[in-house]
Amino acid sequence: MRKLAILILLAGMTLPAFASKRVTVAQLEQALNAARGRPDAEVAQQISDLELTERLSTEKLSQLRAGLPGDKAYQNLLILVDESAFLDPPASEIPVMAAPNFAEQRRIMGLAVSYIGRTIPQLPNFFATRETKHFEDTPLLQRSTDSIAYQPLHFVRSSSETVLYRDGRETVDAGPVKKAAATAEPGLTTWGIFGPVLGVVLVDAAKSKLVWSHWEKKSGGLEAVFSYEVPREKSHYEVNYCCTPESQAEWNKLIPFRQLSGYHGEITINPEDGTILRLSVEANLTSTDPITRADLVVEYGSVNIGGKSYFCPARSLSMSIAQEVRYSNDVEHQALQFVTRPLKTMLNEVVFEQYHMFRADVRVVPENEADANPSFNATQGTDSPASAIASQPSPTEPVPDKASSATSPISPAPPEVPSAAPVTTPVVPIPAKEDTASVPAPILRTTTRAVVVDVVVTKSNGEPVLGLTKQDFLVMEDGKPQDINFFEKRTNGSQAPSTPPAMPPMPAGAHTNVPPAPESDAVNVLLLDTLNTEPPDQAYVHREVMDFLTHMQPGTRVAIFILGSQLRYIQGFTTDTSALIAALNDKRNGLQVQKNHAARSRSNEADDAGVVAELQVMQASPFAIAALQAAQADSRAFDYAARASMTFKALDYLGHYLAGIPGRKNLIWFASSFPVTIFPTVGQQQTTRQNAAVPGYVEKAKTTADIFTVSRIAVYPIDAEGMMTEHVAVADVSGIGAGGIAGHAGSQNGATSPYMAGAAERADTINAMEQLASSTGGKAFFNTNDLNAAMRHAIDDGANYYTLGYSPTEKMDGNYRQIEVKLAKGKYKLAYRQGYNAEDTPVSQGNLGIDQLAPLLQSGMPGATGVLYGVLLGPSAIQPGPDAKRAGQNEKLSAPYTRFDVDLIIRAQDVRLLSDAQGDRSGRILVGLRAYDLNGNAVNWVGDAENLMIRPDQYSAIQRDGLPAHLEIDLPSNTDLHLVTTIFDTNSGNAGTLEIPVSAATQPTKTPSTSKTN
Incomplete structure (x- = not known):
């Protein structure tokens, strides 16, 4: 609690x-009336020698103030009033x-x-x-x-x-x-x-x-x-x-x-x-x-x-x-x-x-104020990408042709994920400039409407089934057959190392968020969840993970995150077991057993039920019992809502982080409870919408589902509680993650016993795990004390799979679509994502500039790779004068400060562009910056919106040279900082982030008197 x-x-x-x-109070009033006409200091001293025995109300204070001679007396009377606040009236x-x-x-x-x-x-x-x-x-x-x-x-x-x-x-x-x-x-x-x-x-x-x-x-x-x-x-x-x-x-x-x-x-x-x-x-x-x-x-x-x-x-x-x-x-x-x-x-x-x-941490510039001339010298000219940024698009522009819209449903709302200490992002080498024809087009991502499904096929003993062909699979969507137009086999160790994606030409000194080239298709994220895990279970998980890493199969790529009240980045993808073990053992990063203030424990639940039962046995007043039960329910609902919100935000950021990494990703999630459902059923949605304690739950679930869909993430929930000996089949299942099973728990005098309270909670947890796994193509592991084996099984299970792609026969209508995959022959077990939200546009498209940027602009997290881009940062050549308008939205930023130019080049292939009947392409991106000091305090921030309107004759240049953007921001002078940047594509919901250091040594020591015009 x-x-x-x-x-x-x-x-x-x-x-x-x-x-x-x-x-x-009456005697005080008499004393002040007697002191009328005396100097302010004398009355103030008289008041300071008094002590009230009763509470003095604000109404009475207003009456007494009228007769006071000055501010000193009034200040002392205020103190007297404040001191009396804890007394009876x-x-x-x-x-x-x-x-x-x-x-x-x-x-x-x-x-x-x-x-x-x-x-x-x-x-x-x-x-x-x-x-x-x-x-x-x-x-x-x-x-x-x-x-x-x-x-x-x-x-x-x-x-x-x-x-x-x-x-x-x-x-x-x-x-x-x-x-x-x-x-x-x-x-x-x-x-x-x-x-x-x-x-x-x-x-x-x-x-x-x-x-x-x-x-x-x-x-x-x-x-x-x-x-x-x-x-x-x-x-x-x-x-x-x-x-x-x-x-x-x-x-x-x-x-x-x-x-x-x-x-x-x-x-x-x-x-x-x-x-x-x-x-x-x-x-x-x-x-x-x-x-x-x-x-x-x-x-x-x-x-x-x-x-x-x-x-x-x-x-x-x-x-x-x-x-x-x-x-x-x-x-x-x-x-x-x-x-x-x-x-x-x-x-x-x-x-x-x-x-x-509260509407935003960033300001979205109105369309008629958008910068029409972003400044990247490499992109000047009539056919340059800069000329494609339209600052005044007409509100009556043709509606984009839905037939040319993009692919798998994508969700936009990234999370607000506070982090630990800031990290430095190294400069990633930029490939040499390539001819437009050599720039690979994204596969099944932004140029066609397509649904991608990863399918794991296993035998009854868990061994993978290899050697299947496209003809062996049948795909149905809402019961209607679909033509498979993309097929690929993925087996452990069979993929050759890939190269980094081709980027636009970058100037010297630029930073990029290009991820390292993956060494294989097996991408595994270990999420150690302390927010939703009991302290004893945390220690158990830590031991099991350490043992797994010690004996991990060579070549297995793993990244580690820890979820507490915030998501923490512990170790990026690596096959180096010593680095993974060192990261977990590091006291600054490692899994420290602790009780999270937002989480209720099993002992809390048992204690609550036990107190109610005890009151009933003692025949306490119905008023006291009813008040207690209502307060307990309120406390549980509040705790649940807070944990669910933090969990959704963490999952959203993980989804954005993994978006740019090709192939299927396995999220191996250790927790004692799972307060979120990514694809809630219709019944769960109706129940949740009627629950005032969890506002916005359904919308948050849809956002997370869309992000996981486009990032191809399969969830493998592992119950950190281990083996449960109690029988749970008769427990009532009524939580948001419950599967709709109903039973009779039994009660005496209306009280649920501590045992049954724990059993009901356990049943909810198992149902939530099963639903998370089945809806994303993973597998749930519970009632096992061998978490090490569960991890190995999850990683092996996700290392061999088939990728199927198809174009839906029905138009996108915003509804949930059920996917069913079958084999033409053979009795094997299939695990795959069982549906998606058929969104033409991201869920929170109508709330641009608020939820999209602020949550992404957090320090200390790895770069999201859904949109790749480069950043060149440096002090402005002409610094603003003392009376110039500040660049940024922190009105409390005090001098001295230095103005910085922040120039970005965005890989156009990662931005969803919608075509109209004339062949013009349109899009919209949000660009945000937030600077932090070394203590993690935000010192300034700024956001902008860029409306893209690209003619057919400009498209090749955009593909080759990228999309430019330019922002300016004032930062404290002579101070080491970290600048977090982000790009958010509103049409696809994809995002990119990049954190770069700002060294005090790079800032000018003097402020020129010449003012730069904004």
Whole structure:
């Protein structure tokens, strides 16, 4: 289950005993009325000597502000208000009303559970401005040489940053390049207040103590307040205490204090519709802990995002009292408690405003602004590719002839895959310029509409069946016979090494994303999935993979990826077993056994079921049981949706990465659970569309299916759990990956036992594995403790196959087409992709410039090879003046910076061009750049769209010289960076990416005064 993580960052001293006068809200109002006419400083000092015993509301604050003499008094009154946020309101705001009966309490809490389950999954991707005011006190410190006088809580600084909420996750815009030591505001900061924290607290509270507290009366009406108490043993509230040493350079020499803590607080609910209005969380810490207070309160309000109203955080307060760390060389690696000073109070007041729908990390230039003159000197002239880029295409241009459209259905939406440290892409040697006639046309890819199916034929004992011919195969699509117009045999070791694809002429110093020439047709990717795998199973998989690599058959080509909350590139394709083993053993890259915060474990499921059963045996109130079950279901749905989204994105990037490598690719996927279905059935689609907890699942599945189709990827799921001894045949199968089998699990008093909960989950996993394998042409391996043998079988199974190609007799209509392959004679087992989505255009064609580029522009990943191209990067000859418009979309980029020219030459054979009746060819490509510093922070980015209109007399030049594109981007001067580039073909959904280093040594040290016209 997800943990509520609280991070404490301190940079100061401590709090001595200080005698403040304790007053009620009414007494404060009387004191301020009596102080009217006095100087601002005097009133401010008077306020700082007070301490409220009741919560002061924002409405009352507005009334009191009118009588204050100035800003100093108001600033101190704000501090007083913030400190009182964790107190009960005045008695006047608590109406004298009887507590609701249990049925009414249950109704209100049921509405709240429904609100969380309904609202959070439906939140759109958005960004908001987070304005933070930081307050702290200055504790009294007496030393032998001097002393520091005590100061009460006072304003220190303010900061503003953009928070992005995307796919259920919160990230903070890095903004301009900053030093790593300045990346966080001191004090208590939080994660998940846009939604996840509500589900976590509700689940913990429902398992513990959740009771009625009181009514509150506000201007909007009555509000229902429930209190809760969560003991440490049932808590998912984790306190991480760390600190700022006197020397920022020595940060890593201190060991942090970290523990799960019990906590308590209140949940304020609108009793009419269940909207959560306020949430407080107060940690149960002791005086012996380095941090003695870690409290949070969030106030939610109505905001407008994209023309619709949502309830989102409007204001939050976080209060911490902790010890400051004193750093000295003689305390290195000591426990944190031994190097701390007395206590210090810190308060962060956060206001969220300026909510906006998140639509893109890149800007797509309107067609009438497209650059009509890309600058590559080698392509000048009337017949040059540059002249083929049309900047003002007419909206009434002829519709391309569908009969000449492209091939297998292709999906466009690449993933957003965060990565580890950036990597450097070497310059790949460019072949010499060749005559147009020698440039090979892509086979069954972009020039004809064709479907390609790889078929593995095996005997009953698993041995491959070799020597079959085209005449031995029969192909049906939706029950209609198809003519096989392409046939090829692929056997292990029978293919001669191929040469790199021919590229357009490249200038000296250019980088390309051309993949190395494959040594054989056997291409295998090992995906070690820690996101969807239990920690004990992770250790088991690691041992088995290491043993497999140690004894791997010579010549087997393997690449390794690890999927956690992000996809990580561990080792590219190689036959060198020592390199593969070293990559896995490298602590920076290797498979580290860990519990992923987004994943629920088998123990979580059993514990949930066990708690419900225990409550029923104890005859607990139906309200408590119903609330608990609903909260558990919400938590499971949220975890599932988050894991599915991250898994889809990882698979999409793998598909783009493998697109340019010829032949069939085997994806050998180790996991304990498989939360995605690539080709969901009609019934699964209907069920999923009705499930608000997994928005967009069907569309994501279609995108991944289309990418896997064109990249010819077969999935071999291997169950990391190993042999399961429990009987699972009677379990209910109801998950998204379930095959539609229904059984009766049995129950007592409506409770599912922990055993049956695990059995049902196991049945879902097996069905999901079978569906993944059968729909892509692979094979599922489960109920086996010999994962080593499963890997060998998967690799051998995919090394011998037949490739069949046919042109469908029916036009593309966007529907799923079922493929059936038979043999004219013989009883053999056939494995092949059993269908495809008959898309004429990519699934997300209508959302150009958003999902296509941003996810591809991630640092540290291998280059996608669906579109091959070269990049020449260098400082602009004429640097912009100080008043020139910046190149790029990071408005926070600060001087000094250097402008770079980025010129690209794109291999035309990889771009799908649609022909019209006059023989003209049209297309559209998106070009994107994003630069990262060495800490992985994005420093600037830019995107553009190029509309292609190519006349018949220009086509040969395009094929020979490629398609040019040109962008400019401003980057921080004298800084080592990495620039990620991407090309996305909107007609085919194919993409290419390339990451190149930007050395500080290549940048000019002075900025010329001459300004370059944009």
